[in-house]
Amino acid sequence: MALVFATNNTHKLEEVQAIIGDKFSIKSLTDIGCSDDIPETGVTFEENAKQKTDYLFHKYGLDCFGDDSGLEIDALNGEPGVYSARYSGSRDMEKNIDLVLSRLGDNPKRTARFRTVISLFLDQQQYFFEGSIEGRIIHERRGSGGFGYDPIFIPEGYDKTFAEMSPEEKNQISHRAIAVGKLAAFLKEDNR
Template sequence: MLELVFATNNAHKLEEVQAIVGSRFVLQSLDDIGCHDDIPETGVTFEENAKQKTDYLVSKYGLYCFGDDSGLEITALDNEPGVYSARYSGSRDMERNIDLVLEKLGDNPNRAARFRTVISLFLNEQQFFFEGSIEGQIVGSRKGTKGFGYDPIFVPNGYDKTFAEMAAEEKNRISHRAIAVGKLADFLKSY
């Protein structure tokens, strides 16, 4: 089995990704390797932030690793919150972040949005990138209690419920992260 460090301490993300890659790969979190540093995310694109995470882990620990950056892009808000999704309101409080999105959107009829994930993988002295996205709509109020982040206000196209109303298995089949991680897993299996 191949061991990879996933540059996160977000238990939800780790569970989602482990479920997608299956038992062939053993994922370790930052905590598992004793990394308690605040890894910089100063890029202006998802690609730059994902690469910063893997570059940091490679330089400090020398391990095979991957990092991701994900976010919500809302058409009517000029693709905000984008790379600032986790700290859109100036804090990492997702309730405040959701409130700000809903406030800025107001009654704008254009509710089009997409979730994007970019993964940077460092393996055998090479860097690889994988991307996934899913289009959808922002609803006017929170619905559902599952998931995390902006899941309670995002309904993927073709569905009538938010990510937060879906069972984890359903969301993991269609999410932006699932698409990117699926590409990562396919690459690793054929590497």
């Protein structure tokens, strides 16, 4: 079965395909010839994920799913949240990380979580799946793997950042892995 994932982010595509496995073929926006800039104007992860699947279904009529993910830092009142990808006003993740570290400064309260919400549009029905992982923000970047805020986030119960973990290790515990695991379980229960 093929599903369109409302992204062209190769890191996300690889993570999702690795979690879902070979039973399902995940297509990107490029694969279906979509070069549109799909709006993300919601104020919650749920709203943004839903916007993506609504857009794709109404334009292409395809079963699809979309996600919205972000980092929520308690000392910053949940920021960067839905603005994680463009927190500094640009999509430059180095600048986004610099801004987070600058705003946190020496604040000892560094608890945070990564959250993902997936919206699935299947057979003209909409479903939502969520995953989150608690952790903390460190004072400097560590590791060269992963993407986004991975170099400054250490998940609870671990002593290394997401960026220091192998993709396999991260895919066992990440917020996206949890949400995609729920999506995969749902699809398997539905005998697809």
